[in-house]
Amino acid sequence: MDFAEGIEKILDMSFPKEKGTVRGLINSYAREFSENKKSIIEGKVPAWPVRLAISFICSRSGRWAALGIKAREQLEGRNLMDLLKERELNSFLDNVYTRHGRAYKESKEKISQFLTALEGLNNELKGWPKNERVKRFEQKIEKILETQAHIGRKGRDNILRDCGFLNYIPIDVHEQRFLLRTGIFHKYASLTESDPTDYDHLANAMSRFSKNELNELEVNGTRLSEAPGLVDLIIWHFSQEKTEKEISLTICAKDPKCEKCPLKNLCLFAKLHS
Ligand code: SF4
Numbered sequence: 001m002d003f004a005e006g007i008e009k010i011l012d013m014s015f016p017k018e019k020g021t022v023r024g025l026i027n028s029y030a031r032e033f034s035e036n037k038k039s040i041i042e043g044k045v046p047a048w049p050v051r052l053a054i055s056f057i058c059s060r061s062g063r064w065a066a067l068g069i070k071a072r073e074q075l076e077g078r079n080l081m082d083l084l085k086e087r088e089l090n091s092f093l094d095n096v097y098t099r100h101g102r103a104y105k106e107s108k109e110k111i112s113q114f115l116t117a118l119e120g121l122n123n124e125l126k127g128w129p130k131n132e133r134v135k136r137f138e139q140k141i142e143k144i145l146e147t148q149a150h151i152g153r154k155g156r157d158n159i160l161r162d163c164g165f166l167n168y169i170p171i172d173v174h175e176q177r178f179l180l181r182t183g184i185f186h187k188y189a190s191l192t193e194s195d196p197t198d199y200d201h202l203a204n205a206m207s208r209f210s211k212n213e214l215n216e217l218e219v220n221g222t223r224l225s226e227a228p229g230l231v232d233l234i235i236w237h238f239s240q241e242k243t244e245k246e247i248s249l250t251i252c253a254k255d256p257k258c259e260k261c262p263l264k265n266l267c268l269f270a271k272l273h274s
Contacts, residue, residue, distance in 0.1 A: 001265050003184075003213040007224070007231075009262035010238050011217075015247055022237055023219070025247065029233055030220035037164025040137045043126040045118060049159045051075045053149055054083075057110045058096050060103075061155040070096050084115050114149040138165055153199060166227035169203045174239040175232055176202055178252050183268030184209045206231065 011023040036046035051072060059068030074095045082088045089108060097104045121140050128136055138160065145156045158170035169175075179185040180196055188205040195201050207228045214224035214231065224231055239252040251257050256269070264270040 003209070003263070003266060004216050006263040006266055007214060007217060007234060010234060010249070011219070013249055013262075015237075015249065022234060022249065025237065026230060026233055027220045030222055030227075030230060033162055033164045033166065033229075034220070034222075036162060037134065040125070040163065041130060041133055043128075043130075043133065045122045045125065045137075046163060047080060049162045050080050050118065052162060053114065053145060053151060053155075053159050054080070054111055056151050056155045056159070057114065057149055058093075058103075058107050061152050067096060081115060081119060083111060084119065110148070110150055114144065117144045117148040137163075157203075161229035161232070166222065166229040167207070169206050169228050169232045171199055171202045171206070171232070172236070174252075175206065175235050178235050178239050179205060179209075181252065181256065181267060181269040182263060186268065188212070203228075 011026065012021055014021050015025075032048065036049060039046040054075060055068045055071040056062060058071040059065060062068050074092055078088075078092070083092055089111060093104055093108055093111075097107075121137070121144065124140070125133055125137060141163065142156060142160060145151045145159060151159070154170045154172060157168040161168040161170060176196070179202055185196055185202065185205045188208040189196075189201055190204070190208075193201040193204055210228040210231045211225045217224040219227070219230055222230065235252075237247060238249050240248040241250055241253045251261050258264050258267070258270045258274070261267070261270070264274070
């Protein structure tokens with residue numbers, strides 16, 4: 001048994017409270033991300049990552065999860081660029097926040113700046129040669145997310161991954177815990193990047209792990225060795241405790257369920273504690 005076989009077994013596991021397997025869910029993400037990239041090639045900024053960015057602005061990159069959910073619900077069916085009109089933006093924010101406090105005002109300013117920059121990018125994108133659009137878009141959107149939307153590193157990596165750039169890995173506490181417990185971090189961190197609290201060191205270890213161990217595995221026609229952003233999603237759904245949709249296996253969670261885990265013969269923590 002190696003990690004590729006273990007991850008394959010995780011892909012075939014079913015969610016306890018939702019219909020379907022991890023593979024089915026990751027396939028649907030991969031299809032959506034690929035559609036988003038196609039949209040960029042066609043010269044159009046994809047809508048879903050923009051929605052996600054606005055919900056990150058409103059929820060402080062997901063720290064206020066309930067506000068993020070409310071924001072995404074309020075954005076459903078809206079023409080996002082309509083939020084450049086003050087009346088539309090006020091009506092959206094009035095439905096997300098209960099009062100006109102500091103968070104309301106800051107979100108209003110950031111959303112206006114973000115969408116103004118995005119409108120410019122949308123116009124530029126169509127004028128670029130088709131074979132240069134993906135690369136130029138990646139560089140521009142990252143800057144806009146940082147300087148106009150003021151979204152932090154993990155949020156930016158999440159949005160870029162969802163735009164179809166599958167080398168971006170939004171590391172959070174679930175991936176960090178998994179990488180440390182399994183010993184993957186110990187094996188794939190380099191001597192110069194060995195701090196398990198450093199975002200880049202964790203992401204680089206994950207990327208090396210994917211490249212070295214998951215070359216044989218594919219999701220939606222994409223090799224996982226080339227798509228650590230999808231590996232990140234598999235680990236997240238494997239380890240996360242609870243979401244509003246119950247789309248988690250909750251195995252390598254806060255209290256690990258090693259007896260049910262397909263990786264138990266490979267995992268450092270399980271070896272030391274069985
Ligand atoms: S064996 Fe236990 S600690 Fe290791 S990955 Fe599985 S659940 Fe996590």
